[in-house]
Amino acid sequence: MKGKLIDQSYDKSFTPGFDGKVLSAIGDSGAVYTPAFKDWMLRTQDYRCGYCGDFLGSDWRNNKHVSVEHIKNRRLGGSDMPPNIMFSCVYCNSQKNYKHYLRLKIAIQMRRFGITGVISQMQALKLMLKGVLTFDLLSSFHFEDMNWPHVQKNEESYYDEGEETKIIREMLEKEARTLRAKSQEVN
Numbered sequence: 001m002k003g004k005l006i007d008q009s010y011d012k013s014f015t016p017g018f019d020g021k022v023l024s025a026i027g028d029s030g031a032v033y034t035p036a037f038k039d040w041m042l043r044t045q046d047y048r049c050g051y052c053g054d055f056l057g058s059d060w061r062n063n064k065h066v067s068v069e070h071i072k073n074r075r076l077g078g079s080d081m082p083p084n085i086m087f088s089c090v091y092c093n094s095q096k097n098y099k100h101y102l103r104l105k106i107a108i109q110m111r112r113f114g115i116t117g118v119i120s121q122m123q124a125l126k127l128m129l130k131g132v133l134t135f136d137l138l139s140s141f142h143f144e145d146m147n148w149p150h151v152q153k154n155e156e157s158y159y160d161e162g163e164e165t166k167i168i169r170e171m172l173e174k175e176a177r178t179l180r181a182k183s184q185e186v187n
């Protein structure tokens with residue numbers, strides 16, 4: 001018999017207003033999502049990328065700008081089902097890849113500055129720490145500001161604490177302390 005039975009089970013409270021099938025297939029290149037689920041998800045996200053907040057277009061069909069994103073990568077054991085799934089733009093998806101999403105904060109800022117591909121993320125971070133670039137690494141990801149039911153905001157579920165992640169987290173914390181100190185000087 002062709003096609004294995006797909007486990008469609010998940011907590012339906014993550015997708016209010018949608019109780020159809022989420023998956024239509026699981027192929028070699030990953031999960032395939034049903035048009036109905038994608039319609040629901042794009043509408044729920046107000047047509048915006050979950051990371052950078054850029055407009056994705058009013059339809060996912062024939063749309064090269066939009067991609068289904070596993071918040072915690074499949075390679076790291078992330079699920080194919082809500083609440084580990086959201087739409088992102090292809091830039092955020094490819095720049096995050098299998099890495100921790102904290103790295104995207106740098107990638108998004110680099111995109112805003114127009115220096116993606118011009119210097120590396122590490123070079124950008126060094127320039128930031130020297131005060132040459134003023135990256136706003138403390139700004140939140142779009143989904144963190146939204147109350148999307150299909151994206152769980154529990155940090156623990158996203159974080160893989162690899163060495164790179166630790167460095168970035170330490171940098172973010174340091175940056176936060178510096179900014180806090182500066183704002184206290186002003187006041």
Ligand SMILES: [Zn+2]
Pocket residue numbers: 049050051052053054088089090091092093
């Ligand atoms: Zn994006």
